[in-house]
């Protein structure tokens with residue numbers, strides 16, 4: 695259910711694994727993504743189960759319509775009847791408003807400045823890394839009063855640099871923008887380490903209180919992996935303030 699969680703000064707961070715939900719194969723069990731072909735009733739039930747496990751109200755969780763871009767949505771309340779915005783990061787200065795990000799190999803990024811009372815969730819795959827979605831999220835937080843020196847950052851389960859094979863030219867293009875993403879697979883071919891790239895971007899912005907999940911989604915049978923399974927579910931990362 696919740697594979698990893700922690701709390702820092704009233705800021706809560708949680709990442710799901712794939713177990714403890716009601717979805718059938720190939721989305722078994724805790725698929726939280728609504729746009730992957732799973733039964734919508736199962737997704738709703740899973741979102742309720744995950745929220746209860748975290749101790750948050752499922753009706754208040756703020757989701758995004760993720761499109762591999764760098765747009766940041768600002769939330770001051772649950773979307774309710776409003777359309778879910780197309781964005782790959784969401785930020786709020788509201789306490790008790792959980793923000794959520796969906797992934798299956800991409801990097802889920804959770805950020806919180808507990809002093810300013812500002813949190814953000816971001817979805818960073820290869821395009822988002824290059825487009826700078828995480829720096830955009832940090833800038834949006836700063837605009838709401840956060841200080842990068844106080845921001846606590848968590849990145850969740852994602853495909854690792856030893857597994858994410860890409861064409862040589864793609865590695866060259868991405869690492870020209872974010873050198874830390876340069877990697878090689880365990881079988882000796884060009885690769886990208888998106889998590890390392892995200893952490894380098896955060897370091898450069900002055901965000902030093904960071905941890906990175908050791909879990910590789912492609913290698914872990916407890917997690918969904920798009921590159922391994924193609925048709926599969928989505929994991930979620932949640933961040934909120936007391």
Ligand SMILES: [Zn+2]
Nearest residue numbers: 854857910913
């Ligand atoms: Zn791996």
